[in-house]
Amino acid sequence: MVDDQLFKSSLLFSEQRLCYADILPPSQVRARIEVAVLNFLRILTSPGRPAVSDLHLIGRRSRNSNVGSGLVSGGLWIYLSKEVTKRSLGRESAAKAFVRVWKVMEMCLRVLVEEKRVTQRELFYKLLCSSPEYFTSQKQVNRTIQDVVALLRCSRYSLGIMASSRGLIAGRVMLQEANQDVFDCSSCGSSGHAIKGDLNLLENLVINTVARYVIVIEKHAVFQRLVEDRFFNHIPSILITAKGYPDIATRLLLHRISRAFPSLPILALVDWNPAGLAILCTFKYGSIGMGLEAYRYACNVKWLGVRGEDLQLIPEESLTPLKAKDLQIAKSLTSSEILQDCYKEELSLMVQKGSRAEVEALYYHGYDFLGKYLAEKI
């Protein structure tokens, strides 16, 4: 890779260790691919010692992850550092993985030249037909795509790979795309407004709001209930959901809103179980899986509900036992250094009681209860 020594030396120490995948325009991605090819050829044909060079990818394991803290914002986030893993032609077992990375790069280059996008499934079929001896399953293709992201340090989206966005937004916010009318998210029917998967579009969205809070909601059903009850008219707010673990587009939009309106508190409404807390943490700190692409989108999210102190509102029968998967998630969360102590306490309470509760359990007290509960907590 072409390194700019002067630029690098002027970065702060922590930032020098930081690695990320950019959202780049197609021309730059093509340039990076071409540079990779040229470097490889240069070493292969060097007059003194020709060699097949290894591919250096940013390591995507937890030992390469670090916690960064903003000097100004004070928030924490997870990022991946410079430790590399290698794909090399030398070792027989890993030779195919080496070739796969090149094949995916080639296919992505072709797609970019055509100025189109592909889905991961379409990419799988293309690779299956062009190089059947190297690609046999969708999982392999997905892993190789992650390798290319780690090698070229550009996001999947820049490589031309389409992803659907699961997010929805509603409330007192106005969004405007380039050359389009302003869209008012408070008159969006009962389903909310779909967040598009086009990251470029989201980067250039003009956002205006009179809301006083942003509420991130784990589940689609809860989001729909609040939209239907027009919660944002009682308390001026913006409601966002990613229907589970957040995708990049939703995190990007949330991050943009938080940057554009830094005084707007971001509150999360998740189920009282380890998975809910894990979702909250993904919004708040990021994740290792998306560490390269989405490290910047961490936001300061506060845990509004459901919390341990609300358990008195929920009848015993509405609590369900924790499953094995929940305990696993709880264990990995408690062992992470980034989690703050009061969250760890709640986790241990969950494990101790051995039960979990969903937000809908609050409906025991009637339909409007959820709105009142939220209003009080806020």
Add this chain to the structure above:
Amino acid sequence: MEKTTDLDDPQRRRTHLLRKIKDFTRSIVGDLVGGRSPEISINKYRNYCTNSDGNCFCSCNLVYGKEVLALRTQCQVHRIDVLLKVLAIVQQLLQENRHASKRDIYYMYPSVFREQSIVDRAINEICIILECSRHNLNVVSVANGLVMGWIKFSEVGDRFDCISSPNSPHPVPVHVEEVSDIFTIAQYILIVEKESVFQRLANDQFCSTNHCIVITGRGYPDISTRRFLRVLVEKLNIPVYCLVDCDPYGFDILTTYRFGSMQMAYDAKYLRLPEICWLGAFISDSEKYSLPSQCLLPLTIEDKKKAEAMVHRCYLHSEEPQWRSELELMLEKGVKFEIEALSVYSLSFLTEEYLPSKIRGTRRLPGSQVQPVNWYAH
């Protein structure tokens, strides 16, 4: 007695249903006062059977049996208890004109209900007893479908304008009975099984060059999506085409759109689309369009079991025998393929060649009426 869904005005419908609930409860109380066990008779419906001699009347929405609940066994007593509790909740929903999901209802009395499936069954039974559709009881679920294209409509007072950006997805409305003021210049409706195909069409700007409405249920379509399609077909009178993967699950989704699901058999009249035309994909397409052999994946054991079970459904014998032959051909050849495989040679193949040629090739009878049966594209 007039069927509840024939009443157009929602206010009248609610009053009518509340009256029915009162009458029903009065008759039960009358039985108890008189020292008799109340007998609740629930009609059984189905939309197919495996009897292939053509003598069944599955497609005529007729009752094929009855189940009678009485205070005889412990299990039946519990079922009546659940039924009455759910009925009380529904009555409150109708009186206050609020909506709730099945999950919300479960959380009202979790100790009595014990499981979500018990609530689901009670809701279906109430629909059968009161002779209405589920949404008439104000029981709704989240909207899972997406729509894009040349259509504008209103829902709950909000205006949805898909025409301003015909290649952007919008969620399908939840309260389909409140959809009004539909305006369209679309020439047909295209249903696609998967969201990824929907994305491909959006990315290729299919709706810019084709004046149509594209809808996806993202897999098995939910009730809102099917009802929305039903409303569109009735109001707009334009052809409906369906594009699914060439595999048993795609075929099952196609039959769900066409005939409805077994679970909702009591409401099938409002949830099925006899006008639907199966556009693709067919096994014969793989030869016609020279699909590489690697794209033809072998049928798994589950695939074969599913296909063999579906082949015996009576409606395939009586109403769509050509569909059955296609399924049998798939079983015979033992292979399947997905729509994404069509993008192998060229990403725009689907939008620029496959779909237009299929749509051109559909046979039409003179006049504006679309022939409902024995009709599919080749």
